[in-house]
Amino acid sequence: MTKLPEFDLDPAAKSFRQDVRQWLRENWVASRKAEHEKLPFKDRGFDRDFARALGAKGWIGAGWPKSEGGLALSPVEQLVLTEEMEYAQAPYGHIVASTMVAPALIKFGTAEQKAAYLPRIRSGEIAFALGYSEPEAGSDLASLKTRAVRENGGWRINGQKMWSTMADKADHLWLAARTDPDAKPQHAGISVFIIPMGTEGFTIRPSLAMYGKTFSELYFDDAWVPDSALVGEVNKGWAIITSALAAERVTIGGTVALLQRALDQLTNYVATAEVGGRSLRDDPVILDRLGGLAADIEAARQLALRNIRLAAMGRTPIHEASMAKVFVAELQGRLGEASLDILGSSGLLSEDAPNAPVGEMEQILRHTIMQILGGGASEIQRNIIATHGIGLPR
Structure with missing residues (x-):
């Protein structure tokens, strides 16, 4: 195949690229199924076996600090890993958890939340989906209307989310909900929660998008989660x-x-x-x-x-x-x-x-x-x- 020249990187990153490429040949390219052989934009989703193998290498936590169990790889090495994973069309269902949820938990989460989720994310055992966009709050996320109200030592949640990729395959939802409807400005009254899939009152409806991947609509009808589901401070979720x-x-x-x-x-x-x-x-x-x-x-x-x-x-x-x-x-x-x-x-x-x-x-x-x-x-x-x-x- 005629290819573009490779990125000119330092010797350590070049060596790391060869290691990643060889590992992918042995753990993905050589064994992947026919539907993954075709072209870049298949619904690659969350392959748990592959995620566990990637976790065993430590590469799910490639950019995390070593104090949190990561490898603290250099920015160039992180780019190499991303490039090789994408070019090989390897499953990327772990990426929301590893690059979005985990860094937020490291910065804002409690010690109990870090202990509960970070090791399982790093090992490839669990995946997350995002619960952000709504019918009337897509790019203007600050106007979201899904409500979370304090009740019985926890939170009662009602509302709807849309366009959630991986929600039909993930184990948990990273949810943005309004906890102060009167806050000014609007984003000042939003909080973030971790919602386990299977929570009573939480319904997932997958659909096939025109671009060939699955996305889901999410419905909350009096779903209840404990206080431990709250990430960071109440009404301080916008920074997260x-x-x-x-x-x-x-x-x-x-x-x-x-x-x-x-x-x-x-x-x-x-x-x-x-x-x-x-x-x-x-x-x-x-x-x-x-x-x-x-x-x-x-x-x-x-x-x-x-x-x-x-x-x-x-x-x-x-x-x-x-x-x-x-x-x-x-x-x-x-x-x-x-x-x-x-x-x-x-x-x-x-x-x-x-x-x-x-x-x-x-x-x-x-x-x-x-x-x-x-x-x-x-x-x-x-x-x-x-x-x-x-x-x-x-």
């Missing part, structure tokens, strides 16, 4: 949420390795294909377009690396994470459009079609919808970049 959202945007921005894989496949096709007796590799327009996409992928990788470095320094990348998310989402759209332009109508074939030249490239475009909306719509991200990054007025 924004920290986790930034981590989600870093994760979304870091999925550029999936796009690199798709571009490698497309480049490999162009290198050998002929149309009307003419080699595609001799078409200057196609080469210019592929070159532009390759440059954009390199820029996206640099943005992802910067975010990881900021996080390692103890900073929460807010507008920086939004920059990476917007750039990668729009890059994915450009890659999908270029693929269809180059492949023509055959690019619309599903991956199961025998004459598909590359695979289900059209799914890249469908998946762009999730990239643009998931974790906060691009319009909202641009507002964050403008206010937090440039200092423009709200």
Whole structure:
């Protein structure tokens, strides 16, 4: 396969990349099922056996501090691990727990919560889903209406959540709920809870999204959880949420390795294909377009690396994470459009079609919808970049 040049990293990171790549060959690539062989955007979900194997290597807690049982890998090594996992299309169902929930628990959780959840997250035993968006509170999360009211030494929860990825497979939900309906500003009255799946009054309804993955609607009808489910202080959940959202945007921005894989496949096709007796590799327009996409992928990788470095320094990348998310989402759209332009109508074939030249490239475009909306719509991200990054007025 014709591939883009690898990221030029320091010797230790290069060595680590080879270790990760070899481990994935032995523990995933060689044994993965046929449905995972096809193209990047399958619903890879939570593979418990794979997560346990990854946990045994310590790589689920790769970026955690050693005091919390992590490996404290360097930012570059964390990027290497993410890139190789994504490029190999390995299951990523542990990622919400490892990169969003665990860092929040390390910073805001009680000693009991850390002891209860961190070891099981690190070992790959449990997965989390997010309970953030609602019918009238998607990107504007501060306007959420799901209520949590104190009752009998715990909290009574009522409301609805939407677009929760992995909720049908996870063990726990990381829930944002309103605990003070009169708070001004609105985000001042929100708290975060850990809700076990199977809690009475908590219903999950999975659906298939247009981009080919499962998402769920969540309903709370007088669901009750004890006080121990509250993370951090009452009405102080916004700091926890924004920290986790930034981590989600870093994760979304870091999925550029999936796009690199798709571009490698497309480049490999162009290198050998002929149309009307003419080699595609001799078409200057196609080469210019592929070159532009390759440059954009390199820029996206640099943005992802910067975010990881900021996080390692103890900073929460807010507008920086939004920059990476917007750039990668729009890059994915450009890659999908270029693929269809180059492949023509055959690019619309599903991956199961025998004459598909590359695979289900059209799914890249469908998946762009999730990239643009998931974790906060691009319009909202641009507002964050403008206010937090440039200092423009709200």
